[in-house]
Amino acid sequence: MLKRFCCLFLTVMLVSPPALANLAETLKKIKPSVVGIGVFTPTGRPQNDLRGTGFVIGNGQYVVTNFHVLPAELDKSLKQSIVVFSGSGKNPQTLRAKVVARSEYYDLAVLKTDGPALPAMTLAGERYQSEGSYVAFTGFPIGAVLGLYPVTHRGIIASITPSVVPVVDAGQLNVKMLKRMRDPYLVYQLDATAYPGNSGSALYDIESGEVIGIINKVFVQQTKEAVISNPSGITYAIPVRHLRDLLARHNIAF
Structure with a gap:
Protein backbone atom coordinates (compact mmCIF):
# COMPACT_ATOMS: atom_id res chain seq x y z
CA MET A 1 0.00 0.00 0.00
CA LEU A 2 2.83 2.39 0.85
CA LYS A 3 4.55 1.67 -2.45
CA ARG A 4 1.34 2.33 -4.41
CA PHE A 5 0.82 5.64 -2.58
CA CYS A 6 4.38 6.77 -3.33
CA CYS A 7 3.95 6.07 -7.03
CA LEU A 8 0.72 8.05 -7.11
CA PHE A 9 2.37 10.96 -5.31
CA LEU A 10 5.22 10.98 -7.81
CA THR A 11 2.73 11.10 -10.69
CA VAL A 12 0.97 14.10 -9.19
CA MET A 13 4.27 15.92 -8.76
CA LEU A 14 5.21 15.29 -12.37
CA VAL A 15 2.02 16.90 -13.74
CA SER A 16 2.22 19.89 -11.37
CA PRO A 17 5.13 21.95 -12.75
CA PRO A 18 6.50 24.89 -10.75
CA ALA A 19 5.06 27.29 -13.33
CA LEU A 20 1.52 26.50 -12.23
CA ALA A 21 2.41 27.21 -8.62
CA ASN A 22 3.31 30.77 -9.64
CA LEU A 23 -0.11 31.46 -11.19
CA ALA A 24 -1.57 32.81 -7.93
CA GLU A 25 1.19 35.42 -7.66
CA THR A 26 0.93 36.32 -11.34
CA LEU A 27 -2.82 36.82 -10.97
CA LYS A 28 -2.33 39.36 -8.19
CA LYS A 29 -0.15 41.34 -10.57
CA ILE A 30 -2.28 41.24 -13.71
CA LYS A 31 -5.91 41.32 -12.47
CA PRO A 32 -6.00 45.13 -11.99
CA SER A 33 -5.17 45.41 -15.70
CA VAL A 34 -8.13 43.26 -16.83
CA VAL A 35 -11.13 45.35 -17.88
CA GLY A 36 -14.54 44.93 -19.44
CA ILE A 37 -15.48 46.46 -22.79
CA GLY A 38 -19.01 47.62 -23.41
CA VAL A 39 -21.49 50.20 -24.61
CA PHE A 40 -23.12 52.82 -22.40
CA THR A 41 -26.64 53.99 -23.27
CA PRO A 42 -27.87 56.77 -20.95
CA THR A 43 -31.55 55.90 -21.50
CA GLY A 44 -31.02 52.15 -21.66
CA ARG A 45 -32.31 49.56 -19.22
CA PRO A 46 -29.71 48.50 -18.32
CA GLN A 47 -27.45 51.40 -19.24
CA ASN A 48 -24.32 49.26 -19.53
CA ASP A 49 -23.92 46.44 -22.04
CA LEU A 50 -20.83 44.31 -21.40
CA ARG A 51 -19.58 42.94 -24.74
CA GLY A 52 -16.17 41.44 -23.99
CA THR A 53 -12.84 41.70 -22.21
CA GLY A 54 -9.82 43.94 -22.64
CA PHE A 55 -6.50 44.64 -20.96
CA VAL A 56 -4.53 47.79 -20.21
CA ILE A 57 -1.16 48.55 -21.81
CA GLY A 58 1.30 51.41 -22.29
CA ASN A 59 0.74 54.52 -20.20
CA GLY A 60 -2.34 53.05 -18.51
CA GLN A 61 -4.87 54.76 -20.76
CA TYR A 62 -4.70 52.36 -23.69
CA VAL A 63 -6.84 49.21 -23.74
CA VAL A 64 -6.59 46.27 -26.15
CA THR A 65 -9.52 44.09 -27.19
CA ASN A 66 -10.85 42.30 -30.28
CA PHE A 67 -12.20 44.16 -33.28
CA HIS A 68 -15.34 42.01 -33.16
CA VAL A 69 -16.05 43.09 -29.57
CA LEU A 70 -16.70 46.66 -30.76
CA PRO A 71 -20.22 47.59 -31.86
CA ALA A 72 -20.70 47.87 -35.62
CA GLU A 73 -21.94 51.39 -34.98
CA LEU A 74 -23.16 53.56 -32.12
CA ASP A 75 -26.66 55.00 -32.05
CA LYS A 76 -26.08 58.75 -31.88
CA SER A 77 -29.75 59.43 -31.17
CA LEU A 78 -29.38 57.40 -27.96
CA LYS A 79 -26.04 59.09 -27.15
CA GLN A 80 -24.29 55.72 -26.96
CA SER A 81 -20.57 55.54 -26.22
CA ILE A 82 -17.90 52.88 -25.90
CA VAL A 83 -16.84 52.39 -22.30
CA VAL A 84 -14.23 50.49 -20.32
CA PHE A 85 -15.23 48.92 -17.00
CA SER A 86 -12.43 48.88 -14.44
CA GLY A 87 -12.63 46.88 -11.23
CA SER A 88 -15.02 44.05 -10.44
CA GLY A 89 -18.39 43.44 -8.88
CA LYS A 90 -21.56 45.48 -9.22
CA ASN A 91 -20.05 48.97 -9.09
CA PRO A 92 -17.03 49.14 -11.41
CA GLN A 93 -15.47 52.38 -12.52
CA THR A 94 -16.83 53.35 -15.95
CA LEU A 95 -14.45 55.16 -18.31
CA ARG A 96 -15.46 56.56 -21.68
CA ALA A 97 -13.18 55.46 -24.51
CA LYS A 98 -12.55 56.01 -28.19
CA VAL A 99 -11.06 53.72 -30.82
CA VAL A 100 -7.55 54.83 -31.80
CA ALA A 101 -6.39 51.79 -33.80
CA ARG A 102 -8.05 48.76 -35.32
CA SER A 103 -7.43 45.79 -37.60
CA GLU A 104 -10.34 43.69 -38.78
CA TYR A 105 -7.92 41.25 -40.44
CA TYR A 106 -6.13 40.47 -37.16
CA ASP A 107 -9.29 41.05 -35.09
CA LEU A 108 -7.61 43.69 -32.91
CA ALA A 109 -8.65 47.07 -31.58
CA VAL A 110 -7.00 49.62 -29.32
CA LEU A 111 -9.02 52.08 -27.23
CA LYS A 112 -7.94 55.14 -25.30
CA THR A 113 -9.80 56.09 -22.14
CA ASP A 114 -10.39 59.58 -20.83
CA GLY A 115 -9.84 58.60 -17.20
CA PRO A 116 -6.87 58.15 -14.88
CA ALA A 117 -4.10 55.72 -15.75
CA LEU A 118 -4.72 52.08 -14.83
CA PRO A 119 -2.12 49.38 -14.09
CA ALA A 120 -0.73 48.12 -17.40
CA MET A 121 0.37 44.69 -18.58
CA THR A 122 3.71 44.10 -20.30
CA LEU A 123 3.83 42.79 -23.86
CA ALA A 124 6.15 39.90 -24.68
CA GLY A 125 8.53 40.06 -27.64
CA GLU A 126 7.69 39.19 -31.23
CA ARG A 127 8.90 35.61 -31.25
CA TYR A 128 6.32 32.86 -31.00
CA GLN A 129 5.92 31.17 -27.62
CA SER A 130 6.92 27.51 -27.74
CA GLU A 131 4.33 24.78 -28.13
CA GLY A 132 3.73 23.12 -24.78
CA SER A 133 4.21 26.38 -22.85
Whole structure:
Protein backbone atom coordinates (compact mmCIF):
# COMPACT_ATOMS: atom_id res chain seq x y z
CA MET A 1 0.00 0.00 0.00
CA LEU A 2 2.83 2.39 0.85
CA LYS A 3 4.55 1.67 -2.45
CA ARG A 4 1.34 2.33 -4.41
CA PHE A 5 0.82 5.64 -2.58
CA CYS A 6 4.38 6.77 -3.33
CA CYS A 7 3.95 6.07 -7.03
CA LEU A 8 0.72 8.05 -7.11
CA PHE A 9 2.37 10.96 -5.31
CA LEU A 10 5.22 10.98 -7.81
CA THR A 11 2.73 11.10 -10.69
CA VAL A 12 0.97 14.10 -9.19
CA MET A 13 4.27 15.92 -8.76
CA LEU A 14 5.21 15.29 -12.37
CA VAL A 15 2.02 16.90 -13.74
CA SER A 16 2.22 19.89 -11.37
CA PRO A 17 5.13 21.95 -12.75
CA PRO A 18 6.50 24.89 -10.75
CA ALA A 19 5.06 27.29 -13.33
CA LEU A 20 1.52 26.50 -12.23
CA ALA A 21 2.41 27.21 -8.62
CA ASN A 22 3.31 30.77 -9.64
CA LEU A 23 -0.11 31.46 -11.19
CA ALA A 24 -1.57 32.81 -7.93
CA GLU A 25 1.19 35.42 -7.66
CA THR A 26 0.93 36.32 -11.34
CA LEU A 27 -2.82 36.82 -10.97
CA LYS A 28 -2.33 39.36 -8.19
CA LYS A 29 -0.15 41.34 -10.57
CA ILE A 30 -2.28 41.24 -13.71
CA LYS A 31 -5.91 41.32 -12.47
CA PRO A 32 -6.00 45.13 -11.99
CA SER A 33 -5.17 45.41 -15.70
CA VAL A 34 -8.13 43.26 -16.83
CA VAL A 35 -11.13 45.35 -17.88
CA GLY A 36 -14.54 44.93 -19.44
CA ILE A 37 -15.48 46.46 -22.79
CA GLY A 38 -19.01 47.62 -23.41
CA VAL A 39 -21.49 50.20 -24.61
CA PHE A 40 -23.12 52.82 -22.40
CA THR A 41 -26.64 53.99 -23.27
CA PRO A 42 -27.87 56.77 -20.95
CA THR A 43 -31.55 55.90 -21.50
CA GLY A 44 -31.02 52.15 -21.66
CA ARG A 45 -32.31 49.56 -19.22
CA PRO A 46 -29.71 48.50 -18.32
CA GLN A 47 -27.45 51.40 -19.24
CA ASN A 48 -24.32 49.26 -19.53
CA ASP A 49 -23.92 46.44 -22.04
CA LEU A 50 -20.83 44.31 -21.40
CA ARG A 51 -19.58 42.94 -24.74
CA GLY A 52 -16.17 41.44 -23.99
CA THR A 53 -12.84 41.70 -22.21
CA GLY A 54 -9.82 43.94 -22.64
CA PHE A 55 -6.50 44.64 -20.96
CA VAL A 56 -4.53 47.79 -20.21
CA ILE A 57 -1.16 48.55 -21.81
CA GLY A 58 1.30 51.41 -22.29
CA ASN A 59 0.74 54.52 -20.20
CA GLY A 60 -2.34 53.05 -18.51
CA GLN A 61 -4.87 54.76 -20.76
CA TYR A 62 -4.70 52.36 -23.69
CA VAL A 63 -6.84 49.21 -23.74
CA VAL A 64 -6.59 46.27 -26.15
CA THR A 65 -9.52 44.09 -27.19
CA ASN A 66 -10.85 42.30 -30.28
CA PHE A 67 -12.20 44.16 -33.28
CA HIS A 68 -15.34 42.01 -33.16
CA VAL A 69 -16.05 43.09 -29.57
CA LEU A 70 -16.70 46.66 -30.76
CA PRO A 71 -20.22 47.59 -31.86
CA ALA A 72 -20.70 47.87 -35.62
CA GLU A 73 -21.94 51.39 -34.98
CA LEU A 74 -23.16 53.56 -32.12
CA ASP A 75 -26.66 55.00 -32.05
CA LYS A 76 -26.08 58.75 -31.88
CA SER A 77 -29.75 59.43 -31.17
CA LEU A 78 -29.38 57.40 -27.96
CA LYS A 79 -26.04 59.09 -27.15
CA GLN A 80 -24.29 55.72 -26.96
CA SER A 81 -20.57 55.54 -26.22
CA ILE A 82 -17.90 52.88 -25.90
CA VAL A 83 -16.84 52.39 -22.30
CA VAL A 84 -14.23 50.49 -20.32
CA PHE A 85 -15.23 48.92 -17.00
CA SER A 86 -12.43 48.88 -14.44
CA GLY A 87 -12.63 46.88 -11.23
CA SER A 88 -15.02 44.05 -10.44
CA GLY A 89 -18.39 43.44 -8.88
CA LYS A 90 -21.56 45.48 -9.22
CA ASN A 91 -20.05 48.97 -9.09
CA PRO A 92 -17.03 49.14 -11.41
CA GLN A 93 -15.47 52.38 -12.52
CA THR A 94 -16.83 53.35 -15.95
CA LEU A 95 -14.45 55.16 -18.31
CA ARG A 96 -15.46 56.56 -21.68
CA ALA A 97 -13.18 55.46 -24.51
CA LYS A 98 -12.55 56.01 -28.19
CA VAL A 99 -11.06 53.72 -30.82
CA VAL A 100 -7.55 54.83 -31.80
CA ALA A 101 -6.39 51.79 -33.80
CA ARG A 102 -8.05 48.76 -35.32
CA SER A 103 -7.43 45.79 -37.60
CA GLU A 104 -10.34 43.69 -38.78
CA TYR A 105 -7.92 41.25 -40.44
CA TYR A 106 -6.13 40.47 -37.16
CA ASP A 107 -9.29 41.05 -35.09
CA LEU A 108 -7.61 43.69 -32.91
CA ALA A 109 -8.65 47.07 -31.58
CA VAL A 110 -7.00 49.62 -29.32
CA LEU A 111 -9.02 52.08 -27.23
CA LYS A 112 -7.94 55.14 -25.30
CA THR A 113 -9.80 56.09 -22.14
CA ASP A 114 -10.39 59.58 -20.83
CA GLY A 115 -9.84 58.60 -17.20
CA PRO A 116 -6.87 58.15 -14.88
CA ALA A 117 -4.10 55.72 -15.75
CA LEU A 118 -4.72 52.08 -14.83
CA PRO A 119 -2.12 49.38 -14.09
CA ALA A 120 -0.73 48.12 -17.40
CA MET A 121 0.37 44.69 -18.58
CA THR A 122 3.71 44.10 -20.30
CA LEU A 123 3.83 42.79 -23.86
CA ALA A 124 6.15 39.90 -24.68
CA GLY A 125 8.53 40.06 -27.64
CA GLU A 126 7.69 39.19 -31.23
CA ARG A 127 8.90 35.61 -31.25
CA TYR A 128 6.32 32.86 -31.00
CA GLN A 129 5.92 31.17 -27.62
CA SER A 130 6.92 27.51 -27.74
CA GLU A 131 4.33 24.78 -28.13
CA GLY A 132 3.73 23.12 -24.78
CA SER A 133 4.21 26.38 -22.85
CA TYR A 134 1.91 26.89 -19.86
CA VAL A 135 -0.38 29.87 -20.33
CA ALA A 136 -3.49 31.44 -18.81
CA PHE A 137 -6.09 34.06 -19.65
CA THR A 138 -8.35 36.10 -17.40
CA GLY A 139 -11.59 37.69 -18.50
CA PHE A 140 -15.35 37.81 -18.17
CA PRO A 141 -16.89 34.62 -19.64
CA ILE A 142 -20.65 35.05 -20.06
CA GLY A 143 -20.12 38.40 -18.35
CA ALA A 144 -23.42 39.82 -19.58
CA VAL A 145 -25.13 37.28 -17.31
CA LEU A 146 -22.60 36.55 -14.57
CA GLY A 147 -21.38 40.12 -14.16
CA LEU A 148 -17.99 41.74 -13.90
CA TYR A 149 -16.20 39.02 -11.97
CA PRO A 150 -12.89 38.01 -13.59
CA VAL A 151 -12.35 34.31 -14.22
CA THR A 152 -9.03 32.64 -15.05
CA HIS A 153 -8.50 29.62 -17.30
CA ARG A 154 -5.16 27.90 -17.82
CA GLY A 155 -3.72 25.40 -20.27
CA ILE A 156 -0.92 24.94 -22.76
CA ILE A 157 -0.19 26.12 -26.27
CA ALA A 158 -1.26 22.98 -28.08
CA SER A 159 -0.24 24.11 -31.56
CA ILE A 160 0.81 27.05 -33.71
CA THR A 161 -1.52 26.74 -36.66
CA PRO A 162 -2.88 28.76 -39.62
CA SER A 163 -5.74 31.10 -38.71
CA VAL A 164 -8.21 29.34 -41.01
CA VAL A 165 -10.55 27.01 -39.12
CA PRO A 166 -11.76 24.06 -41.24
CA VAL A 167 -15.48 23.97 -42.08
CA VAL A 168 -17.74 20.93 -42.31
CA ASP A 169 -19.03 21.69 -45.80
CA ALA A 170 -18.57 24.23 -48.58
CA GLY A 171 -21.85 25.91 -47.70
CA GLN A 172 -20.21 27.41 -44.63
CA LEU A 173 -17.60 29.28 -46.68
CA ASN A 174 -17.87 33.02 -47.23
CA VAL A 175 -15.81 35.63 -49.08
CA LYS A 176 -13.88 36.67 -45.99
CA MET A 177 -12.88 33.05 -45.23
CA LEU A 178 -11.81 32.44 -48.83
CA LYS A 179 -9.55 35.50 -48.77
CA ARG A 180 -7.98 34.37 -45.52
CA MET A 181 -7.36 30.87 -46.92
CA ARG A 182 -5.09 32.41 -49.57
CA ASP A 183 -2.89 34.16 -47.03
CA PRO A 184 -3.42 32.80 -43.51
CA TYR A 185 -1.36 33.94 -40.55
CA LEU A 186 -0.33 31.75 -37.64
CA VAL A 187 -2.27 31.71 -34.37
CA TYR A 188 -2.02 29.87 -31.08
CA GLN A 189 -4.33 26.92 -30.56
CA LEU A 190 -4.93 26.24 -26.86
CA ASP A 191 -6.29 23.30 -24.92
CA ALA A 192 -8.13 25.67 -22.55
CA THR A 193 -11.80 26.55 -22.97
CA ALA A 194 -12.93 30.13 -23.58
CA TYR A 195 -16.55 31.26 -23.59
CA PRO A 196 -18.54 34.21 -24.94
CA GLY A 197 -17.26 37.25 -23.09
CA ASN A 198 -13.64 36.04 -23.06
CA SER A 199 -12.99 37.70 -26.42
CA GLY A 200 -10.20 40.25 -26.00
CA SER A 201 -8.66 38.57 -22.95
CA ALA A 202 -4.89 38.69 -22.69
CA LEU A 203 -3.17 35.35 -23.08
CA TYR A 204 -0.19 35.53 -20.76
CA ASP A 205 2.80 33.54 -19.60
CA ILE A 206 2.00 32.00 -16.21
CA GLU A 207 5.36 32.83 -14.67
CA SER A 208 6.14 36.29 -16.03
CA GLY A 209 2.62 37.61 -16.67
CA GLU A 210 3.76 38.97 -20.06
CA VAL A 211 1.09 39.12 -22.77
CA ILE A 212 1.85 36.64 -25.54
CA GLY A 213 -1.49 36.74 -27.34
CA ILE A 214 -5.11 37.87 -27.42
CA ILE A 215 -8.01 35.40 -27.13
CA ASN A 216 -10.37 35.82 -30.08
CA LYS A 217 -12.38 32.69 -30.89
CA VAL A 218 -13.27 29.10 -30.07
CA PHE A 219 -13.86 26.13 -32.34
CA VAL A 220 -17.61 25.51 -32.53
CA GLN A 221 -18.57 21.85 -32.80
CA GLN A 222 -22.27 22.20 -33.54
CA THR A 223 -24.02 25.57 -33.23
CA LYS A 224 -23.15 28.87 -31.56
CA GLU A 225 -25.82 28.13 -28.97
CA ALA A 226 -23.99 24.93 -27.98
CA VAL A 227 -20.71 26.72 -27.18
CA ILE A 228 -21.66 26.92 -23.49
CA SER A 229 -23.35 23.54 -23.01
CA ASN A 230 -20.99 21.55 -25.23
CA PRO A 231 -17.65 23.40 -25.57
CA SER A 232 -15.01 21.99 -27.89
CA GLY A 233 -12.15 22.82 -25.53
CA ILE A 234 -10.26 24.39 -28.44
CA THR A 235 -9.51 28.11 -28.20
CA TYR A 236 -7.50 30.38 -30.48
CA ALA A 237 -5.37 33.44 -29.71
CA ILE A 238 -3.70 36.05 -31.91
CA PRO A 239 0.07 36.25 -31.30
CA VAL A 240 1.17 39.52 -29.70
CA ARG A 241 3.48 40.31 -32.64
CA HIS A 242 0.44 41.51 -34.60
CA LEU A 243 -0.59 43.81 -31.77
CA ARG A 244 2.92 45.23 -31.56
CA ASP A 245 2.82 45.98 -35.30
CA LEU A 246 -0.57 47.71 -34.98
CA LEU A 247 0.66 49.85 -32.09
CA ALA A 248 3.84 50.81 -33.95
CA ARG A 249 1.86 51.86 -37.06
CA HIS A 250 -0.20 54.24 -34.91
CA ASN A 251 2.74 55.52 -32.86
CA ILE A 252 1.31 54.17 -29.62
CA ALA A 253 4.01 53.60 -27.02
CA PHE A 254 3.90 50.27 -25.24
